[in-house]
């Protein structure tokens with residue numbers, strides 16, 4: 001509804017074009033239009049920033065985007081009208097057929113307008129031709145801001161084949177945008193393979209029965225799938241003086257793998273492929289099973305042979321850490337299985353939806369994964385995504401959606417976990433050739449590794465108020481219509497500027513409304529409503545405190561209190577020399593899991609699970625951007 005008097009009597013927009021001025025200058029892909037003086041026109045029939053205008057030439061209809069408006073020299077007298085000027089970026093053309101009818105839309109311009117050519121607003125029909133794909137592979141994700149009757153379409157192959165990014169400040173609608181785009185894609189592609197990394201457990205209900213939701217409680221990522229680098233990160237973290245322990249692990253892991261394979265070969269009466277049972281068959285990184293118990297017994301054997309007590313220390317330290325981590329219920333998804341089995345195909349099948357079994361999207365909930373190893377889990381998943389695509393010969397195209405990507409691929413090489421960065425960068429650089437596509441979502445583009453963003457061909461840029469973020473996006477985008485990015489600070493919620501090959505033309509769109517049941521669980525807290533309640537919402541503080549503590553304490557997770565199970569904080573751990581990375585230093589706050597909602601934390605209760613020895617956890621990965629500033633409340 002128009003709200004101000006000046007627009008009350010304006011005729012409604014009818015989708016027809018109307019003359020607005022004439023060309024007075026053309027330079028390269030830009031043109032300047034001198035506007036006529038009519039001001040009482042409805043939206044869609046005025047020269048507004050971001051609107052599309054047309055210039056009718058003999059061979060084509062050239063489309064130009066209004067990138068600037070000005071009155072260079074305002075008139076001093078009321079009787080003398082102002083000279084009003086619009087700058088256009090020439091972004092595409094509708095080709096005219098020989099019979100004069102309008103044909104297909106092409107990006108870029110082959111002929112240029114001439115001085116004095118008439119400039120009109122583009123009609124709804126012309127906009128529709130320009131923005132709509134004539135292709136079955138295109139899906140509608142919303143409408144154009146310029147004309148709400150025209151659907152905003154993206155071409156699925158172009159969008160996914162060359163990677164995409166959804167960027168914008170917090171609360172602008174990125175997660176909802178992801179849900180809108182994926183739901184539209186899934187509607188047309190029932191046999192898709194999409195894996196979504198969900199650090200806030202917010203997408204659980206977005207895709208209904210089409211989603212396979214994996215929580216830390218039913219995630220299976222056996223430790224033997226980890227590369228050596230990842231395993232060292234999990235077991236040793238940044239433990240002081242870990243070099244010796246790393247060396248021991250490097251020696252023992254291939255032997256443990258060989259032992260396991262030889263045993264299996266004997267049990268089955270068959271020798272598996274790859275010259276099983278021979279030392280040298282496996283490297284530290286080969287993803288084949290082995291037993292923790294074999295590692296421990298080999299460590300024991302070697303300790304027994306050592307004469308010098310000083311040499312025993314790294315073995316003992318390593319053994320204690322392996323036992324602690326493998327007995328920690330929070331790490332159950334890696335070490336929890338009582339028997340070691342080679343079920344890699346099953347794990348990969350579930351993650352990448354092969355076969356699809358009516359659930360083309362897999363949501364991996366990461367809240368509840370111990371914060372110190374969330375990066376390792378993401379690294380394993382991303383690496384496996386690429387390797388799976390590689391070894392399946394590109395026959396199973398997969399899309400990996402990486403929410404909060406700045407955490408895993410930060411701009412600062414000193415932050416994050418190098419293998420995660422490498423795995424994501426590899427998908428960004430080479431994934432296209434093997435059918436792996438990446439969709440990065442981030443609220444801090446300036447904290448995102450620029451090489452990743454520059455590989456994302458289609459970019460949805462939502463409102464962004466931070467100058468650094470805007471500059472960063474601008475520098476990563478090469479498009480004739482980059483001036484559209486000037487709108488970034490002033491865009492409405494759910495609006496995005498879209499660039500790249502996924503759309504026919506860059507433009508300003510509004511994502512479709514998600515139905516209530518499909519909204520990501522990230523509703524902004526309603527302060528005033530909650531603060532009106534007389535007694536506030538009833539909340540059990542003891543329960544809050546318990547869950548809070550449990551998040552970072554394996555002892556509490558098992559339901560066993562520290563003083564009952566063994567040494568209390570400050571007690572020396574047998575066999576472990578003061579390991580520094582452990583608890584927070586005095587005066588330091590324990591780092592909460594990023595974005596973790598207390599209600600979502602997993603209290604892993606595993607019957608029969610051994611109470612873990614209270615060994616300090618590895619140092620948490622650093623996430624400087626994880627400033628608790630967002631209030632998330634669960635949907636009721």
Ligand SMILES: Nc1ncnc2c1ncn2[C@@H]1O[C@H](COP(=O)(O)OP(=O)(O)OP(=O)(O)O)[C@@H](O)[C@H]1O
Pocket residue numbers: 168169170171172173174175176177180443493494511512513514515519520522523524630
């Ligand atoms: N397309 C949409 N349909 C319905 N509601 C929407 C849509 N887009 C945004 N919203 C509303 O805006 C709120 C915030 O959106 P969303 O969670 O997607 O923001 P975000 O950019 O992902 O935020 P953050 O960076 O904090 O993750 C949603 O809870 C929802 O109420």
Ligand SMILES: [Mg+2]
Pocket residue numbers: 174175176522
């Ligand atoms: Mg979000």
